[in-house]
Amino acid sequence: MWQFDRRLFFNFSWALLCTLLAIIAMGLANLYSATAGHGYSPILIRQIYFYIAGFGLILAIISVDYRVLISLNYLFYGLVILLLCGAMLFGKSAGGAQRWVSLGLFKLQPSELAKLSLVITLASYYYRKDTGRGFTLKELLVPTLLAGIPFVLILKQPDLGTAMMLAFIAISMTLFVKLRWTTFIVITLMFMTIVPLAWKFGLKPYQRQRITTFLNPEGDPLNKGYHIIQSKIAVGSGGELGKGFLHGTQAHLDFLPEHHTDFAFSVWAEEFGFAGSLVFLTCYTFMLLLGLNIALSSRDKFGVLLAFGVVSLIFWQAFINLAMVMGLLPVVGVPLPLFSYGGSSLLTTMASIGILLSVRMRRFMVGTA
Amino acid sequence: MLKFYKPKQNKKINRVISKIRKVDEVELQTLKRRISIAMGVIIFFMSILVIRLWFLQILRGPKYLKLSENNRIHLEWISAPRGNILDRHDRPLVSNRPYFNITWRKEDSTNPDATIRKMAKILKVDISEILKRIREAANYPPHVPILLKEDVGWPTLVYIENHHYDLPGIHVEVLPSRKYMFGNLASHLIGYLGNINEDELKKYNGIYLPSDQIGKFGLEKLYENILRGEKGRRYVEVDVHGFEQRQIMEQEPLPGEDIKLTIDLNLQKTAEQAMRGKAAAVVVMNVNNGQLLAMASSPPLELQEFIGGISNKNWQAMLDNPLHPFINKAIQGQYPPGSTYKIVTALAGLSENAITPETTFDCPGYMDLYGRRYHCWKRSGHGTVNLKKALRESCDVYFYNVGLKVGVDKLAKYAVSLGLGHKTGIKMAGEKSGLIPTKTWKERRYKQAWQEGETMSVAIGQGFDLVTPLQVCLMTATLANGGTRYRPQLIAAIIDSNGKVTKSFKPIVTGHALGTPQYLADIRAGLVAAVNEKHGTGRIVKMDSIIVGAKTGTAQVVKLAQYRHRPSTKIPYKYRDHAWFTCFAPAGKPEIAITVLVEHGQHGGSSAGAIAKVILEAYFQDRLKKP
Numbered sequence: 001m002w003q004f005d006r007r008l009f010f011n012f013s014w015a016l017l018c019t020l021l022a023i024i025a026m027g028l029a030n031l032y033s034a035t036a037g038h039g040y041s042p043i044l045i046r047q048i049y050f051y052i053a054g055f056g057l058i059l060a061i062i063s064v065d066y067r068v069l070i071s072l073n074y075l076f077y078g079l080v081i082l083l084l085c086g087a088m089l090f091g092k093s094a095g096g097a098q099r100w101v102s103l104g105l106f107k108l109q110p111s112e113l114a115k116l117s118l119v120i121t122l123a124s125y126y127y128r129k130d131t132g133r134g135f136t137l138k139e140l141l142v143p144t145l146l147a148g149i150p151f152v153l154i155l156k157q158p159d160l161g162t163a164m165m166l167a168f169i170a171i172s173m174t175l176f177v178k179l180r181w182t183t184f185i186v187i188t189l190m191f192m193t194i195v196p197l198a199w200k201f202g203l204k205p206y207q208r209q210r211i212t213t214f215l216n217p218e219g220d221p222l223n224k225g226y227h228i229i230q231s232k233i234a235v236g237s238g239g240e241l242g243k244g245f246l247h248g249t250q251a252h253l254d255f256l257p258e259h260h261t262d263f264a265f266s267v268w269a270e271e272f273g274f275a276g277s278l279v280f281l282t283c284y285t286f287m288l289l290l291g292l293n294i295a296l297s298s299r300d301k302f303g304v305l306l307a308f309g310v311v312s313l314i315f316w317q318a319f320i321n322l323a324m325v326m327g328l329l330p331v332v333g334v335p336l337p338l339f340s341y342g343g344s345s346l347l348t349t350m351a352s353i354g355i356l357l358s359v360r361m362r363r364f365m366v367g368t369a
Numbered sequence: 370m371l372k373f374y375k376p377k378q379n380k381k382i383n384r385v386i387s388k389i390r391k392v393d394e395v396e397l398q399t400l401k402r403r404i405s406i407a408m409g410v411i412i413f414f415m416s417i418l419v420i421r422l423w424f425l426q427i428l429r430g431p432k433y434l435k436l437s438e439n440n441r442i443h444l445e446w447i448s449a450p451r452g453n454i455l456d457r458h459d460r461p462l463v464s465n466r467p468y469f470n471i472t473w474r475k476e477d478s479t480n481p482d483a484t485i486r487k488m489a490k491i492l493k494v495d496i497s498e499i500l501k502r503i504r505e506a507a508n509y510p511p512h513v514p515i516l517l518k519e520d521v522g523w524p525t526l527v528y529i530e531n532h533h534y535d536l537p538g539i540h541v542e543v544l545p546s547r548k549y550m551f552g553n554l555a556s557h558l559i560g561y562l563g564n565i566n567e568d569e570l571k572k573y574n575g576i577y578l579p580s581d582q583i584g585k586f587g588l589e590k591l592y593e594n595i596l597r598g599e600k601g602r603r604y605v606e607v608d609v610h611g612f613e614q615r616q617i618m619e620q621e622p623l624p625g626e627d628i629k630l631t632i633d634l635n636l637q638k639t640a641e642q643a644m645r646g647k648a649a650a651v652v653v654m655n656v657n658n659g660q661l662l663a664m665a666s667s668p669p670l671e672l673q674e675f676i677g678g679i680s681n682k683n684w685q686a687m688l689d690n691p692l693h694p695f696i697n698k699a700i701q702g703q704y705p706p707g708s709t710y711k712i713v714t715a716l717a718g719l720s721e722n723a724i725t726p727e728t729t730f731d732c733p734g735y736m737d738l739y740g741r742r743y744h745c746w747k748r749s750g751h752g753t754v755n756l757k758k759a760l761r762e763s764c765d766v767y768f769y770n771v772g773l774k775v776g777v778d779k780l781a782k783y784a785v786s787l788g789l790g791h792k793t794g795i796k797m798a799g800e801k802s803g804l805i806p807t808k809t810w811k812e813r814r815y816k817q818a819w820q821e822g823e824t825m826s827v828a829i830g831q832g833f834d835l836v837t838p839l840q841v842c843l844m845t846a847t848l849a850n851g852g853t854r855y856r857p858q859l860i861a862a863i864i865d866s867n868g869k870v871t872k873s874f875k876p877i878v879t880g881h882a883l884g885t886p887q888y889l890a891d892i893r894a895g896l897v898a899a900v901n902e903k904h905g906t907g908r909i910v911k912m913d914s915i916i917v918g919a920k921t922g923t924a925q926v927v928k929l930a931q932y933r934h935r936p937s938t939k940i941p942y943k944y945r946d947h948a949w950f951t952c953f954a955p956a957g958k959p960e961i962a963i964t965v966l967v968e969h970g971q972h973g974g975s976s977a978g979a980i981a982k983v984i985l986e987a988y989f990q991d992r993l994k995k996p
Contacts, residue, residue: 176403233440236425236433249441253608270437274426278419285415289408296404304400308407319414326421 012062013294013360019287020338020353024051026268026280027339033246034260034267034341043260043341050343054350061354065362070302073117073124077146080117083110084153109344111162114150115317116348118166119173119309121146126177127302134180137187143174160207161332165316172312173305227263230256232327234266235277242273260341262333265325281322288315294360303359310352442617443607446578449598450866451547452625454559454588456634457662457861461550463559468546468676469526471539472514472580475503478538487536491528492518509579514540516564516580520676542580546676553669555637557697558630558797558859560587561675576600586670588628588859591798595863598625624866631660631861639987640665643980648691648968650698652842652857653984656959658876659846659855661795663984664839666698691943692968700800703835704966706789707922708763708906709949710830712848714771715756715892717783720884723774726756726891732766736825743769743825746923760895763906763921765829772828777819780827781807786883788843788854789836794879795857803840806833831925842964845951848896849918849959852882852889893918897956907952909978915989916956921978922949926969945969950977954985961988 028048035041069076087110125143129135147170155163179187199208234250243249248270251259259267269277288311295307314337321336323329335342337349425433454463471492478484485503489496499517506515517539521529529541547562563585565577576597577583583597584590601622606614633653640651644667653663668690674683687694696702718724734750736743745751745765751758759767772780784790790805806827808819826832839857847854855876862873882889896918899905907919924947948970953962963981970976986993 176407178399230440232425233433233436235422236429237437238426239430239434240427249606250437253441253606253614255437255440255608269422269426274422274430277422277426281415281419281422285411288411292404292408292411296401301396301400304404308404311407311411315411315414319418322418323421326418326425328417328421 007364008361011361011363013290013357016287016290016294016353016357016360019283019290022283023280023287023338026283027264029245030264030268030271030339031260031341033248033271034251034264036246036252046343047341047346050346051350053343054347057347057351058354058357061351062358062361064358066306066355066358067300067302067362069120069306070124070127073120077117077121080110080114081149081153083108084114084150086110088153088156109342111150111154111157111159112344112348114154115162115165115169115313116310116352118147118150118169119313119352120306122170122173123302123305123309126173126305130177130301134178135174135183136180137183140174140179140183140187143170155202158204158207159333160203161320161334164332165313165320165334168316168320169309169313172316173309176308176312177305227257227331228327231263231266231325234259234263235269235326238270238273238277240273240275242269242271242276245271247271262321262331262335262340263325264340265322265336268339269325284318288318291356294356297363298359299363303362307356307359310355313352314349441606441608443605443613445603445605447601447603447622448543448581449600449622450624451598452592452596452866453627454596455627455629455864456632456637457630457660458634459629460634462555462630462632462634464548464550466546466548467543468520470519470542470580471517471521471525471529472542473503473517474514474538474540476538481538484536484538488517488539491525491532492521493525494518506579513578514542514580519564520546546582547672549672551634551638553672554634554641555630555632555665556587556670556672557666557699558587558632558664559672560589560591561585561670561672562589563675563679585675587797588630591796592628592860595628596625598866599623626866626871627864628860629862629864631655631662631858632664633662636663636984636987637665639663640980640984641667641669643983644967647970647976648693648698649970649977649980650702650838650966651980651984652699652839652964653988654842654846654857654962656846656849656953656962658858659843660858660861660876662961662988664699664859666696666702668692668694670694697797697799698966698968699838700793700795700797701837702966702968703801703803703837704947704949704968705832705834705924706830706836706841707924707947707949708765708830709841709844709920709922709951710784710789710828710834710836711760711763711768712844712892712896712920713784713787713789714768714775714780714828715760715895716787716848716882716884716888717775717780718771719756719888719891720783721775721779724756724771729753729755730759730767730770732764734766736766736769738769738773738822738825741822743822756891757895757898760892760920761898761902761905763899768828769825772824773821775828777824777827778807780824781805783883784834786854786880787847788880789840793839793843793857794877795839796859800839801837803837804833804835830922838964838966841949841951841966842962845920845953845964846962847882848889848892849953849962851886852884853878854880854882893953893956896920896952900952907950907978909975910950910952910982910985912985912989912993914993915954915985917952917954917985918956918959919950919952919978919981922951923947923971924949942969946971948975948977950981952981952985954989 028051031044031047035043122143125146129139147166151163151166154166230250234248234256237243237250248267250256250270251267256263256266268280291307291311291314295304295311298304298307317334317337320329320332320334321340324331324334335345337345450465453461453465455461471488473484473488475481485499486496489499502517503515506513509515526541529536529539562582565579565581565583569583570577570579584593589596599622602620604617606617608614636653640653640663644651644665647667649667651663651665652661654661671683671687719726732745732751732754734745734748746763751762751764751766754764754767758764781790784805790803792800792802811817811819811833823832827834843854843857856879858874858876860874862870865871896907897916899907899921900911900917900919906921910917910919926944926946946969948967949965951962951964953959963984965977965980967976967980
């Protein structure tokens with residue numbers, strides 16, 4: 001009875017897979033350009049390995065019924081918390097932050113895993129607790145704690161960008177399941193008091209600096225504002241059609257910092273212009289909307305919540321990264337999923353896509369057991 | 370066939386899954402609504418990004434493209450070789466030599482403080498000096514190099530080139546600099562270059578860089594726009610560290626044009642050597658076209674000191690020099706003409722019919738007017754004096770009489786017609802006009818009536834009279850050529866770098882001497898007598914084969930009686946009289962006029978005349994050798 005079901009195959013979202021492949025193709029071409037001048041750079045080769053590993057991961061995930069996650073979620077969650085603590089105690093530091101745990105083959109960034117684990121944990125918690133009457137403040141205590149622990153651990157690394165991501169995911173998912181109006185208002189009020197306090201006590205000076213320089217990048221053009229200015233120049237100088245593949249001067253002459261990681265999109269926008277950027281954004285939006293469509297198509301609420309959480313995970317990272325690259329938001333270390341170089345982020349995102357595919361494949365299964 | 374999952378291995382999970390309930394219809398509707406909202410949110414946020422992209426790439430695209438070009442493209446200027454200054458026979462007086470400047474481009478330096486500290490040590494200058502230059506350049510755009518030190522020597526240069534990678538942003542700039550072929554020769558004519566200042570940068574907007582040199586004095590300043598040429602440009606692509614990647618475009622510099630002077634190198638050299646150690650001026654003019662063959666002022670400017678910027682100490686030393694090297698005495702020194710003015714008085718007397726060449730006056734060694742006694746320089750007197758004798762022996766009493774007969778205003782008229790008392794119009798900055806007094810001038814200036822006695826002083830070139838050596842030379846030339854007054858000419862032609870003459874200058878007649886040519890000939894005869902006859906005051910320049918006409922002059926500096934008739938060595942230097950000597954030759958068909966002034970040189974005949982003689986010998990060198 002659990003033999004391969006033909007319906008699994010027919011319900012596979014080929015559209016999502018194609019969009020994914022398209023985005024990956026753009027990402028690889030862009031990474032080739034961003035690291036060009038050195039032949040096939042080791043960075044590009046590594047990224048290709050990560051993509052292959054990612055597809056392996058997707059294959060593994062879709063072969064398992066996503067609903068096992070309902071009972072596995074705390075195991076997964078606990079593991080991630082342990083890794084986060086590990087990163088804190090024995091982690092490799094880069095740029096003043098301890099973010100990596102060495103796993104022999106490659107260095108894992110547990111904060112990336114934490115995002116996915118939070119999505120799964122919250123999806124299963126809300127699935128189990130949702131009564132349809134809306135959540136009270138008291139009922140939100142557990143999810144707040146579930147999100148709060150990794151949030152604090154990541155903030156301490158310190159990695160403001162990823163910590164904010166967790167907050168965005170948690171808030172999005174909580175708003176998605178029903179809240180009572182009173183709860184909503186109380187939370188909003190609390191938020192408005194906490195933010196100024198957090199500004200004063202919670203943020204490290206460099207984090208505060210990032211936000212102030214974002215507000216006025218030209219005030220300090222040589223140091224902190226440099227990233228934003230150069231990124232805006234790169235994007236803007238692309239014009240309508242761009243400077244052409246491999247001809248982006250900002251990236252190739254090293255004016256643009258971090259051009260293969262966080263600022264990868266600047267390279268794309270510089271070389272392919274408004275037209276190329278529009279193609280990319282359309283693909284990306286299409287992928288996200290497909291994800292939401294998958295959420296909608298799921299016949300069980302866990303699947304809906306899971307798919308929604310995964311989409312919000314990818315969306316917020318993409319939006320914040322792109323807005324940062326275009327100078328709309330301060331520079332926070334958030335990669336562009338599927339596009340920026342980085343194994344942990346890529347594998348996490350591929351796993352997320354795997355979950356979406358898995359939900360889609362099993363839309364018919366509810367109630368048959 | 371693929372087998373995806375074997376649930377039998379885990380009963381617990383299987384149980385959980387089997388308990389999952391299907392979403393009921395009501396709940397499905399709410400979820401649908403919320404997902405639609407989520408889709409809306411995604412589309413909304415993505416639209417923001419698209420609008421932002423449109424703003425950055427389409428609306429502001431050209432601006433950012435320009436910024437990115439500014440990022441990667443550096444404009445390097447290539448200096449144009451400055452034009453040479455040549456003498457009348459195309460011999461260069463000033464040329465160029467390479468000269469190495471150290472500049473610093475702040476935007477290329479990763480650690481400006483460390484670089485500056487290193488540079489202070491390498492250049493062996495105080496760090497405050499460097500910081501001062503950087504502060505002065507604070508307003509320049511960051512890609513404009515700041516000049517740290519000019520004209521560094523080879524060892525420093527080699528060191529900097531070898532440590533290139535330790536000194537980001539430091540560049541060696543090769544500039545053609547001035548090479549003075551004959552030391553300080555013609556220093557007042559040539560002038561010097563100096564670092565361009567803020568005002569000059571503004572004035573010639575876009576032509577100069579802050580590290581450029583610009584003519585500050587003399588012909589270098591006056592003909593700056595001809596000499597400088599046009600800079601070449603080189604556009605290069607650089608990476609973020611300022612390292613050159615490739616050249617995009619190059620435009621060759623256009624060399625400056627040469628200036629050909631009317632000056633004769635040999636005469637100029639002779640004149641300057643003869644004046645060495647004195648405060649003096651020499652002007653040598655071709656009487657037939659007004660071209661200056663030599664014009665020199667002593668002591669000269671130390672041109673070498675100005676290369677790479679003169680130090681304050683040397684500048685001050687030149688300012689404090691009692692011989693005033695900064696004054697070009699030939700055109701800026703104003704002195705009483707002394708007895709050289711007797712040419713004017715004689716011409717006025719003849720032309721106004723106050724005298725004929727045969728008219729005689731008796732000189733007892735003095736003349737009394739209104740109870741005051743005016744002495745002749747020769748206390749024993751000249752006896753009976755006619756025009757020729759008066760000019761030959763420079764009899765003061767004779768000219769007192771002529772002056773009184775003619776009156777000061779008529780004297781002034783003739784003085785002006787000979788070129789005195791107003792600017793000659795030579796193309797050099799700072800020329801002084803001198804002064805030829807008239808009655809109305811005195812009334813305006815001093816609110817006092819003119820005194821007859823003052824006419825007597827003026828008639829022998831003392832009193833209010835002030836002239837420059839160039840004016841006296843012009844007067845002599847006008848006298849010698851029969852009355853045509855030319856504008857003194859210094860520039861013969863402008864020649865481009867291919868040797869083509871782009872502009873040549875013709876003699877300009879500015880006026881004519883009043884009086885008939887015969888009167889001028891009578892005066893010339895007197896001057897020839899002064900050189901060639903017994904008791905002549907200008908006998909020092911007598912030559913065998915060339916007949917010279919000359920007039921000496923002694924310009925009183927002070928009238929203090931206490932210094933009168935003392936031996937010259939007993940009078941303090943600054944109170945000693947100035948010595949004049951002006952002459953023309955050959956007498957039959959005059960070619961040149963030479964005027965010499967020696968400040969505090971006392972008697973014109975000896976000190977100034979000796980200099981004139983050397984120049985005459987140099988000019989007529991070929992003709993003198995003939996048997």
